[in-house]
Every structure is written in structure tokens, then in C-alpha cells.
Amino acid sequence: MVGQSPAGAGSGPRPQVLAWAYHHRAAAKTSVEKMLREPISNTLTVLVIAFALALPTFGLALANAVNQEVKRLDAPPQLSLLTESRVTLDDAKLLAERIALRPGVASVKVIDRDTALTEFIEATGLDALSSRLESNPLPHTLWLYPAPNIRSAGLEQLSQDLTVLPGVAEVVLDSRWLERLEAFLALARSIAVALGMAMALGVVLTLGNTLRLGIESRREEIVVIKLIGGGNAFARRPFLYTGALIGALGGLVSGVLIFMTLEILNAPISQLFELYDRSVTVAIFDLSDLTVLVGLGSVLGWTSACYSVQLHLTRIQPR
Amino acid sequence: MDLVFDRVGKRFDQRDALIDLTFSMASGEMAFLTGHSGAGKSTLLRLLLLLDRATSGEVSVNGRPLSKIRDSGIAAYRRDFGVVFQDHKLLFDRSVFHNVALPLEIAGFTKRDIDRRVRAALDKVGLLARERASPEMLSGGEQQRVGIARAVVARPKILIADEPTGNLDPQLSAEIMGLFAAFNSVGVTVIVASHDLGLISRMSQRILTLKEGRLITLNTDLRGDS
Numbered sequence A: 001m002v003g004q005s006p007a008g009a010g011s012g013p014r015p016q017v018l019a020w021a022y023h024h025r026a027a028a029k030t031s032v033e034k035m036l037r038e039p040i041s042n043t044l045t046v047l048v049i050a051f052a053l054a055l056p057t058f059g060l061a062l063a064n065a066v067n068q069e070v071k072r073l074d075a076p077p078q079l080s081l082l083t084e085s086r087v088t089l090d091d092a093k094l095l096a097e098r099i100a101l102r103p104g105v106a107s108v109k110v111i112d113r114d115t116a117l118t119e120f121i122e123a124t125g126l127d128a129l130s131s132r133l134e135s136n137p138l139p140h141t142l143w144l145y146p147a148p149n150i151r152s153a154g155l156e157q158l159s160q161d162l163t164v165l166p167g168v169a170e171v172v173l174d175s176r177w178l179e180r181l182e183a184f185l186a187l188a189r190s191i192a193v194a195l196g197m198a199m200a201l202g203v204v205l206t207l208g209n210t211l212r213l214g215i216e217s218r219r220e221e222i223v224v225i226k227l228i229g230g231g232n233a234f235a236r237r238p239f240l241y242t243g244a245l246i247g248a249l250g251g252l253v254s255g256v257l258i259f260m261t262l263e264i265l266n267a268p269i270s271q272l273f274e275l276y277d278r279s280v281t282v283a284i285f286d287l288s289d290l291t292v293l294v295g296l297g298s299v300l301g302w303t304s305a306c307y308s309v310q311l312h313l314t315r316i317q318p319r
Numbered sequence B: 001m002d003l004v005f006d007r008v009g010k011r012f013d014q015r016d017a018l019i020d021l022t023f024s025m026a027s028g029e030m031a032f033l034t035g036h037s038g039a040g041k042s043t044l045l046r047l048l049l050l051l052d053r054a055t056s057g058e059v060s061v062n063g064r065p066l067s068k069i070r071d072s073g074i075a076a077y078r079r080d081f082g083v084v085f086q087d088h089k090l091l092f093d094r095s096v097f098h099n100v101a102l103p104l105e106i107a108g109f110t111k112r113d114i115d116r117r118v119r120a121a122l123d124k125v126g127l128l129a130r131e132r133a134s135p136e137m138l139s140g141g142e143q144q145r146v147g148i149a150r151a152v153v154a155r156p157k158i159l160i161a162d163e164p165t166g167n168l169d170p171q172l173s174a175e176i177m178g179l180f181a182a183f184n185s186v187g188v189t190v191i192v193a194s195h196d197l198g199l200i201s202r203m204s205q206r207i208l209t210l211k212e213g214r215l216i217t218l219n220t221d222l223r224g225d226s
Helices: A016-037 A039-072 A089-100 A113-124 A127-132 A152-163 A176-217 A219-227 A232-275 A287-315 B041-048 B071-078 B096-107 B111-124 B140-152 B170-185 B197-201
Strands: A079-083 A105-111 A141-146 A168-173 B003-012 B015-025 B030-034 B056-061 B081-084 B158-162 B189-193 B206-211 B214-219
Touching (some): A016 A039, A039 A232, A079 A152, A089 A105, A176 A287, A219 A232, A219 B096, A232 A287, B003 B041, B015 B041, B015 B056, B015 B214, B030 B197, B041 B158, B081 B140, B096 B111, B096 B140, B111 B140
Parallel strands (some): B030 B189, B030 B206, B081 B158, B158 B189
Antiparallel strands (some): A105 A141, B003 B056
8 A cells, every 4th residue: 555665665674573682682772871871870779789789698698608617517526425423434335335326426435434534634734633532533424426417406306315324424415506606697697588688679669769760751752652653562671671780780789899898808707717727618709699699680670670660651651 | 544433522521522523534545634723633633543542433444443452552553653743752862863763663673774764764854964963953844854754764554744834934834745745645644634724725635624523524526636
């Protein structure tokens, strides 16, 4: 019906998929151009997102690193089993052999009462004490080395089981500090995760609001696009890219912030680990974490753009 | 593309904007739509572009009843139209070239096709030399011609113009009407709403006159050969 074109000859629109890909490329390009036109407000938004992401990520990364270090700790002798005073050394050795067969026990070492006293006197320097003692008041002692995979709850159970064995006077469980550390780490991680979720919501809302202002300021353009046959999808695309891009940049900057913080904290962290005779062996935050952070940022950005566009852009209709 | 208005009514709140409107246009026909302001010209065009929907009756374009087009299909439907607005509706944040290119970008043309077609359209309205200018730098008549280039660049099947000569002097107005006649001569269906009776009566085309929402003349005899 249109025999000859009023606008010159040429082939028609390209196939759907190609057109779609072209639209996306064009939308990405447009969104970068628009962002560069408002450097200050966009930089501020990026920084807000960076700080919001950096805080919980840093906490989570630190808690995970400490947790990994704790898992690597060689299990120190954490159970001391004191025999009743009537138990002979031979009986103590028999008891040790039986206990060594239990699951959860790596090995058992018998400290006989004379050695224990000698070591005690050497360690304390109380030579005078030995001459005053009529007999050795110490019982034989068994040191239990738990299997490395056993956690504090297992140790608790093991110590209860051992207490009821005949000839056992007392089992001293020296694992309170480990329990406390584990509880603290679990708490720290929960706080980081909760904080992270709150911050993620904050990112979505902040970015959604920034994009809303963008949509408002481009109302005229959206109306024209819709008037000449552009759908919501066409009008929406640049905003989705802007959201994803700002989010990804926020993730990147938050990664840089975390790297910088770790650089500053490097000395005190190493010092802390040295107090436990450890050196820092795991990377607290590395490139793969950064990739995750950038990806997370862009997903959050895309999400908030979807929400904002759904809320505001679809309402703009030509009048 | 032909179009049919069959007993179409449009009611806003308590006021009838169009009443029992029946007429049809053949594919490749050109018509002027005239009447005082408030007579229903804009309402008729809005129904045609699906900016509003008829309260009663049925508008059909190319045999397709518009009531059957869902909201999600409106954008695609509008791509068959080229529209020239009285206030141009150009985007001042981009060059003349990119204003004209917008419908092609929406339709997904290649960059090469876009370049060629935009230049052809700008050449047709005599603005090829201004492709890099911002629309702000142009005069009212030039802006209107950019609007026309944008309306025709994607080779629409129907061209609609709403008061395209509203603010222009008589000579510019005549030039622009001449452009519409030229597009019509290559087979595009053209509807021009205008209250410039002196000008349109000289064009020897069909004239549809609206008064208070009703069609009062169906001037088919004046239709020239195009």
C-alpha cells in the first residue's frame, strides 16, 4: 500500500532477536551517557551504595575468616581425666587403652602421679613443698586428645560419658573459650547477615528514589516515546541499565573500601593472630569476593530499577 | 490502510465529545479535519491513536477493530502511524538527527538503515544541513519540519497531523501542507486536523467538518486526483 517510501529506500527492521540485542546495546550506551551528564548526584548514589554494602560485607568476611582459622586449630588437649586416688598406674593405663578406643578420641596420654608432682614442682619452683609432703597427693592423670573434627558439643558429651566410668574422679573440660568464640562468631555472622539484608533494602530504596527523579526529569521523553510507538520495555531499558551500572559501581567501590580498611587493619589483625600463635593464612577478602560484591550490586541495582520503573514509569501516559 | 468510524461516541464525564460519528477513509486517501476548537478534532485523533478508547461504536483500522487491541498491543499499533504534533514534541536533549531517528530506533533498524533513512527524511523537508543542530536552535517552522521528518521516517501507513500549521505564517503553512500532499501522492493515508479553512479549501481534498462532536459535512466531491 505504500508503494514508494517517502523517506528513501532501504530494507525493513532487522529480525526480532537482533533488534532486541541492538536495543539493549543502545540502552546501555544511552544510560552511561546520561549518567556522565550528572556526575555529582550519581557519584553520591554510588558512594551511598558502597558504604551500605561495605559494612555488612566486611563484618561477614572477617567473621568467616576467623571461623576458618578456628577450624584449622590443632585440637589441643582439651580433656584432663583425673583418676580416683586408689587407682594404680597399671589400672590407669588399662583405662587409657579403653578410652582411646572410643569414637571422638584421637589419643590418650597417661601422666603418672610421680611425674605430675615432679613437673608441678619444677613448674612452680616450690621445692620446699616436696619435703613437707608425706605422700604424693596427686592422682594419675589422663590427657585426652579429641579427634580434630569434634566440636564443643561433642566434647561436652564425651566428658559426661567419661565421668561415670569406674575409677574416674573428675573430668576437666577445658573448652569454654572455644565455645564462647564459636558463639560469638555465630552471633557476629547473624548480625552481619541481618545488617546486610537491611542495607540491601536500603540500597533498593535509595537507588529506586534516584531513578524516580531520573524518570520524572525525563517525563517528556517518555511521553514522546510512547506517542510514537515505543512500549514500556523500550522506555524502561535505559533505567534498568542505569540501576545495574550504579549498583555494580557501588559494589566495586565498596570492595575498594574493604581492601583499604584491611590494609589499615593489617598490622593489628596479624598481632591478634600472633597472640594465639597463629599467622593469618586465609585471605579475608579476595578478588572472587569482589566479583560477588559487584554482581550483587548490579542485581540489587537492576531490582530497584525494576521496582522504581514499575511504580513510576508505567504511570506516565501521553495525555 | 483504510479506516472506519462506525457510530462512534466518546463521552468525558458529563460531556459528549463525539456523537454518533460515522465515516470511512480508503487506503491512500487524504482528508482534512476541521471545526472550531472543542468540536472534537483532537478527540477523533486520540481515538485513532488509542490515546483514548471510544465510549460507544467502533473504530477499525485496516479491518481491525481497535476495541480488540489490548493495552499491551498499543505501542506496536502506533508504529503504523506517523504523527505530527502542534507543539512538535521534539526532545531538546538530542540533535535533530537523533530526534528523527527515534522511531527507527524503536522499530529496531540497523545503524546503516537509520543513517540513510534519517538523511532522506531530512532532505525531504529541506533540513539536511541542520542534522547536527539542537532543535532549540531552529525556528518554529523548522521545528515543525523536523517533527514531520520524524513522522514519516519509518514509512508509516497513516500520517496524522494535529494543527501542524498552528503557529506558522501563511507561506510556511502552505509549504507544510504541500509536504503532506506529497506524502499522500506516494500512497500514505493522510489526515490533517486544521482550522485554517482558507488554506485547506485551496488544497482540493476531502474535508470532514465537525461541530459539537458531530460530523456536519462529508465533502467527498472536492477530492482531487492524487
